[in-house]
Amino acid sequence: MHPSNCPRYYARSFRNVQDLKAAGIxxxxxxTSSLRDITFTSLYFSGHLKLPPLIVxxxxxxxxxxxxxxxxxxxxxxxxxxxxxxLSFLDLLIDxxxxxxxxxxxxxxxxxxxxxxxxxxxxNAIGTNLVRGxxxxxxxxxxxxxxxxxxxxxxxxxxxxxFSSPWTILALIAAVTALFLTxxxxxxxxxxxx
Numbered sequence: 001m002h003p004s005n006c007p008r009y010y011a012r013s014f015r016n017v018q019d020l021k022a023a024g025i026x027x028x029x030x031x032t033s034s035l036r037d038i039t040f041t042s043l044y045f046s047g048h049l050k051l052p053p054l055i056v057x058x059x060x061x062x063x064x065x066x067x068x069x070x071x072x073x074x075x076x077x078x079x080x081x082x083x084x085x086x087l088s089f090l091d092l093l094i095d096x097x098x099x100x101x102x103x104x105x106x107x108x109x110x111x112x113x114x115x116x117x118x119x120x121x122x123x124n125a126i127g128t129n130l131v132r133g134x135x136x137x138x139x140x141x142x143x144x145x146x147x148x149x150x151x152x153x154x155x156x157x158x159x160x161x162x163f164s165s166p167w168t169i170l171a172l173i174a175a176v177t178a179l180f181l182t183x184x185x186x187x188x189x190x191x192x193x194x
Contacts, residue, residue, distance in 0.1 A: 027102060040142045
């Protein structure tokens with residue numbers, strides 16, 4: 001699907017990994033390291049974005065920029081711009097070190113630089129001079145559709161704010177059980193067994 005056929009692509013309202021997490025989207029590594037292996041699946045209240053794992057070290061910036069330069073060569077008969085699209089997508093997801101930390105926690109990025117802030121600066125610097133690729137426009141449209149579901153965002157926020165600890169889940173189960181048993185006790189108090 002070409003972006004001109006879909007106005008939702010340009011009306012994107014999510015900005016980074018933090019926005020995706022707030023909408024209940026979880027990050028997972030892809031099974032392969034192929035740049036074509038970026039997928040998004042949406043269940044009603046949650047979504048899963050799979051990205052290929054990437055090792056970030058001192059040479060990553062140079063390697064990626066060389067691959068982008070190769071894609072932009074006039075002799076390149078493939079006009080997919082896979083690496084450029086991938087870097088644009090990562091630049092979209094990464095704004096600061098918290099985003100890098102979440103990608104690292106999901107085993108998508110392996111940071112061999114000194115800090116997460118340095119990785120964020122690297123991808124933001126690379127992303128500023130890129131011609132935006134659109135190889136993942138279908139994935140972005142699916143994410144946007146999930147992001148626009150207010151009910152899914154509310155459920156994700158309630159879960160994140162109130163049920164992120166196993167103790168709060170156990171407390172809820174105990175409260176529901178106590179309420180149920182109180183209801184049964186009240187029933188038998190008014191309707192005694194014969």
